[in-house]
Amino acid sequence: MAAELHECVDGLATRLLSGDPRALARAITLVENERSGAAELLERLRAERKGALVVGFTGAPGSGKSTLISAYIGHLRHDSQRVAVLSIDPSSPLTGGAILGDRLRMGRHIGDPGVFIRSAAARGHLGGLSRNTAAIVRLLDAAGWDMVILETVGTGQSEVEVAGIADICVVVTCPGMGDEIQAMKSGVLDIADILVVNKADLPDASRSTRALRGMLQLREESRQAVPVIELIATEGKGITELADAVAARWRKLGSE
Amino acid sequence: MNDAHERQLPLPGFEQSREAWQKDYEEQIGSERPVENRSRIAINPLYTPADWSERRYLQDLGFPGSPPYTRGIYPTMHRKRTWTQRQLIGLGTPGDYNRRARTLLDAGATAISLIPCNSGFRGLDCDEVPFPLLGTCGTVLNTVDDMDTALKGIPIGEVSTAMNDPSPFTLLAFLLATARRRGIPWERISGTSNQSDYLSHCVANHMFFRLSLPGARRILTDHIAFCNERVPRWNPVSVVGQHMQQAGATPAESMAFTLSSAIQFAEDAIARGLEPDRFLPRFTFFFDISISLFEEIAKFRAGRRIWARIAKERLGARDPKSWRFKFHAQTSGVDLTLQQPLNNIARVTVQAMAGILGGLQSLHTDAYDEVVSSPCEEAARVAVATQNILREEARLCDVIDPLGGSYYLESLTNEMEAEIEAVMARIDAAGGMYRAVETGLVQEQIGKSALEFQNRVESGEQKIVGVNSYKGDEKSARLVEPERPDPAAMKSHLEAFRSYKKERDRAAVRKALDALARAAEDSDDNVFGRVVEAAEAGVTHGEIVACLRAELGFGEPLIAA
Amino acid sequence: MGAQVANSQDPDFPPRVLVTKIGLDGHDRGSRIVAAYLRDAGMEVIYTPPWQTVEAVVTLALQEDIDVIGLSSLATDHLIVPDLMERLRETDLGHVRVVVGGIIPDGEHEMLRSAGVSEIFQPGALRDEIVDCVRKLSSEARSEGEQAMEV
Numbered sequence: 005m006a007a008e009l010h011e012c013v014d015g016l017a018t019r020l021l022s023g024d025p026r027a028l029a030r031a032i033t034l035v036e037n038e039r040s041g042a043a044e045l046l047e048r049l050r051a052e053r054k055g056a057l058v059v060g061f062t063g064a065p066g067s068g069k070s071t072l073i074s075a076y077i078g079h080l081r082h083d084s085q086r087v088a089v090l091s092i093d094p095s096s097p098l099t100g101g102a103i104l105g106d107r108l109r110m111g112r113h114i115g116d117p118g119v120f121i122r123s124a125a126a127r128g129h130l131g132g133l134s135r136n137t138a139a140i141v142r143l144l145d146a147a148g149w150d151m152v153i154l155e156t157v158g159t160g161q162s163e164v165e166v167a168g169i170a171d172i173c174v175v176v177t178c179p180g181m182g183d184e185i186q187a188m189k190s191g192v193l194d195i196a197d198i199l200v201v202n203k204a205d206l207p208d209a210s211r212s213t214r215a216l217r218g219m220l221q222l223r224e225e226s227r228q229a230v231p232v233i234e235l236i237a238t239e240g241k242g243i244t245e246l247a248d249a250v251a252a253r254w255r256k257l258g259s260e
Numbered sequence: 261m262n263d264a265h266e267r268q269l270p271l272p273g274f275e276q277s278r279e280a281w282q283k284d285y286e287e288q289i290g291s292e293r294p295v296e297n298r299s300r301i302a303i304n305p306l307y308t309p310a311d312w313s314e315r316r317y318l319q320d321l322g323f324p325g326s327p328p329y330t331r332g333i334y335p336t337m338h339r340k341r342t343w344t345q346r347q348l349i350g351l352g353t354p355g356d357y358n359r360r361a362r363t364l365l366d367a368g369a370t371a372i373s374l375i376p377c378n379s380g381f382r383g384l385d386c387d388e389v390p391f392p393l394l395g396t397c398g399t400v401l402n403t404v405d406d407m408d409t410a411l412k413g414i415p416i417g418e419v420s421t422a423m424n425d426p427s428p429f430t431l432l433a434f435l436l437a438t439a440r441r442r443g444i445p446w447e448r449i450s451g452t453s454n455q456s457d458y459l460s461h462c463v464a465n466h467m468f469f470r471l472s473l474p475g476a477r478r479i480l481t482d483h484i485a486f487c488n489e490r491v492p493r494w495n496p497v498s499v500v501g502q503h504m505q506q507a508g509a510t511p512a513e514s515m516a517f518t519l520s521s522a523i524q525f526a527e528d529a530i531a532r533g534l535e536p537d538r539f540l541p542r543f544t545f546f547f548d549i550s551i552s553l554f555e556e557i558a559k560f561r562a563g564r565r566i567w568a569r570i571a572k573e574r575l576g577a578r579d580p581k582s583w584r585f586k587f588h589a590q591t592s593g594v595d596l597t598l599q600q601p602l603n604n605i606a607r608v609t610v611q612a613m614a615g616i617l618g619g620l621q622s623l624h625t626d627a628y629d630e631v632v633s634s635p636c637e638e639a640a641r642v643a644v645a646t647q648n649i650l651r652e653e654a655r656l657c658d659v660i661d662p663l664g665g666s667y668y669l670e671s672l673t674n675e676m677e678a679e680i681e682a683v684m685a686r687i688d689a690a691g692g693m694y695r696a697v698e699t700g701l702v703q704e705q706i707g708k709s710a711l712e713f714q715n716r717v718e719s720g721e722q723k724i725v726g727v728n729s730y731k732g733d734e735k736s737a738r739l740v741e742p743e744r745p746d747p748a749a750m751k752s753h754l755e756a757f758r759s760y761k762k763e764r765d766r767a768a769v770r771k772a773l774d775a776l777a778r779a780a781e782d783s784d785d786n787v788f789g790r791v792v793e794a795a796e797a798g799v800t801h802g803e804i805v806a807c808l809r810a811e812l813g814f815g816e817p818l819i820a821a
Numbered sequence: 822m823g824a825q826v827a828n829s830q831d832p833d834f835p836p837r838v839l840v841t842k843i844g845l846d847g848h849d850r851g852s853r854i855v856a857a858y859l860r861d862a863g864m865e866v867i868y869t870p871p872w873q874t875v876e877a878v879v880t881l882a883l884q885e886d887i888d889v890i891g892l893s894s895l896a897t898d899h900l901i902v903p904d905l906m907e908r909l910r911e912t913d914l915g916h917v918r919v920v921v922g923g924i925i926p927d928g929e930h931e932m933l934r935s936a937g938v939s940e941i942f943q944p945g946a947l948r949d950e951i952v953d954c955v956r957k958l959s960s961e962a963r964s965e966g967e968q969a970m971e972v
Contacts, residue, residue, distance in 0.1 A: 101860035378845030467847020
């Protein structure tokens with residue numbers, strides 16, 4: 005039985021590494037649910053790390069994360085970067101079920117073989133991700149995607165878990181939601197590598213930006229260099245600035 | 261709803277008699293569940309002067325043709341001019357449409373309406389979609405030539421046409437181009453842009469939502485400005501409550517969302533510098549009529565009252581023509597069933613009555629097989645006959661607002677008005693209808709109402725004959741395959757379309773599309789005006805929509821599951 | 822490996838269902854209600870807007886490792902379901918079960934079944950019927966899918 009299992013895992017790993025998206029999808033299911041073979045598969049792929057850049061996006065519901073990610077993907081694809089996305093949505097505490105709808109806003113990328121999108125339910129896990137997110141990210145990395153985008157549940161408050169997995173954390177706020185205060189309270193300001201004020205066409209936008217900049221100044225030195233970027237995701241405005249900020253941060257991390 | 265002092269009716273013995281009845285009723289009825297209508301308003305077993313007093317006559321009802329307009333927008337209503345019988349039709353090729361339209365006009369319809377194929381709704385030409393899907397639910401119509409064929413032998417300078425076409429309104433553009441070909445001045449073209457309400461599409465009929473919210477907003481205001489100036493008998497705005505009600509909004513919610521949308525469109529036009537008294541008289545409304553008979557009548561009466569107040573007090577209109585709540589209504593397809601389809605004739609009759617007694621200006625009655633797809637000829641005939649019977653035999657036109665003064669109806673009209681205004685207040689608090697739609701507030705509310713109704717049906721609380729009650733022998737009650745367009749005719753239409761594209765003046769097409777793209781960038785230009793020019797230059801529907809999608813954004817509705 | 826590794830009755834492993842519409846019709850009230858039913862029954866539902874192309878649905882089924890696809894068809898969109906079934910098979914997703922709900926004329930049920938559609942729900946289908954059916958089909962899809970991966 006062990007030999008059979010080993011063969012299957014090996015076969016799956018080989019196909020995943022060769023770029024077969026079906027194998028990747030099946031592997032994710034295996035790992036997400038901790039089925040027999042999952043541990044072996046992860047072990048088998050440990051040596052295959054390719055150093056994908058993992059960018060986490062967090063922010064309250066209504067801040068426009070998914071639309072922003074979709075616009076960002078468009079930009080990355082222009083640069084021929086291959087992108088994988090893992091979007092986490094909450095599970096119903098009553099029934100355990102979930103409606104996974106984040107990828108709705110990324111519909112325009114569906115026909116692009118250079119984009120792989122997977123939805124996952126949080127299944128009661130707290131912290132903004134799901135239990136096996138880190139393992140799934142390892143699979144996506146092994147499968148050769150240049151960038152892995154991680155979209156958290158978006159309760160906006162205790163989203164700090166993403167900092168442990170992502171190389172770069174982007175915190176998305178939007179004016180008029182009291183996000184600035186929430187951000188300060190929740191500790192999310194301490195994990196942000198980049199702050200985004202989305203829906204920057206709204207009247208409160210510049211006030212939000214100023215408030216966030218002000219709060220960052222009050223923190224320790226490393227926080228003070230955190231850029232605050234104004235964006236209108238639905239119009240694609242500010243996406244280049246975001247992409248540049250991510251690239252700059254990645255370069256800095258590389259040289260540290 | 262009842263002022264304490266109004267209870268002091270000068271009717272000796274009233275309270276005594278009422279109490280006696282109440283006692284008998286309670287003794288005999290046994291246990292009963294409270295009854296609520298679809299708008300969640302409690303319905304009592306009996307209504308009396310205690311619920312509504314005639315003292316309120318002038319305040320609540322008045323007389324038809326003047327404020328508060330509850331009884332009707334014209335002094336004469338259907339006695340002078342019966343409602344317009346406007347049956348929606350659309351199937352197959354333009355030639356198919358032409359035949360059907362002429363049959364209907366001969367059978368007594370007084371206006372026509374055109375539904376384009378679903379491919380058209382999605383902004384695509386006939387050569388861009390899988391062949392089996394063409395012309396099954398509407399007419400394939402992508403060019404000015406197609407429009408000319410569709411309207412052959414129909415006096416478009418005299419017959420009113422409703423175009424069921426969302427932004428950027430290419431069908432009207434093709435109609436205007438056809439009129440020019442025939443030497444008919446645009447001043448004589450009358451009808452309505454039936455699907456100009458982009459907010460309702462974003463919320464509840466995504467298939468019609470072609471362009472982004474901001475793009476559609478811009479084009480609607482352009483459309484109003486253009487039509488007011490160049491096609492003065494055309495109604496560029498039809499504010500649509502139908503989609504939302506069909507998606508599950510209660511009747512009160514659908515009226516509230518519709519009125520809030522109308523306010524939004526009017527405010528956008530005013531911001532553009534247009535005069536309310538110039539464009540408001542050309543605002544029309546389009547509603548669903550459910551089978552909840554009295555609720556629907558009350559909904560329409562309340563709507564008339566509220567709109568008159570809004571137009572005058574909130575939008576600053578001084579001309580009484582601006583205060584008139586003109587509406588077209590369609591019997592609700594959502595109430596119809598697949599099982600025992602002939603029952604739908606009875607349903608449509610009740611719905612039609614609700615609309616007529618509610619004082620509509622124009623009516624479409626569904627055919628009994630409309631649940632499946634476009635109606636067959638016989639079903640379409642019965643639908644038109646239904647209206648004729650209600651008018652000629654039941655004589656529903658003899659009396660204006662015949663149910664006015666009914667204690668139930670007046671009480672209910674007041675309660676519906678309060679409920680409608682409560683919902684409108686929530687929309688205002690959210691920053692207006694555009695904001696409320698943009699943030700998903702409206703969609704969420706509709707989803708809730710839809711689920712509630714579904715639960716009532718599932719639990720059996722709401723019985724549907726033939727579906728969850730009074731089920732017959734289901735095997736004998738099935739529907740035959742609906743009418744489908746003749747594949748050979750569609751194939752040759754497709755070939756003709758391809759030839760058209762090859763043979764037209766490519767340079768003119770190119771030029772027109774460039775002008776259209778530039779107009780989208782230039783806030784001083786009128787995008788709809790350029791759409792009309794493009795139509796005349798031979799540009800196709802799909803090309804026009806694709807160009808505007810590229811410039812203004814693709815319509816991606818906010819889906820909240 | 823199938824039975825030993827894959828325990829399809831594992832209660833911690835909710836069915837993954839794709840609820841979508843292909844073709845041109847856009848009325849999605851029914852879809853949304855079904856999506857809510859399935860969620861309330863503990864399933865994980867990937868929900869999309871209408872007018873997905875056949876290719877898009879195949880891609881979704883593949884990336885999301887879907888067990889059951891629920892299609893809503895009110896007009897004539899069911900006429901292209903056989904194309905979808907074929908594409909699923911061609912893409913090594915033949916194990917994915919497909920159910921269709923909505924208005925399907927009687928005369929066309931046979932066409933859909935022989936194309937491989939597992940179940941057709943007419944208006945009036947009850948919540949429990951739909952949920953139980955999808956759950957059963959999900960188990961079937963999983964066993965088959967796991968066996969298929971051995972190659």
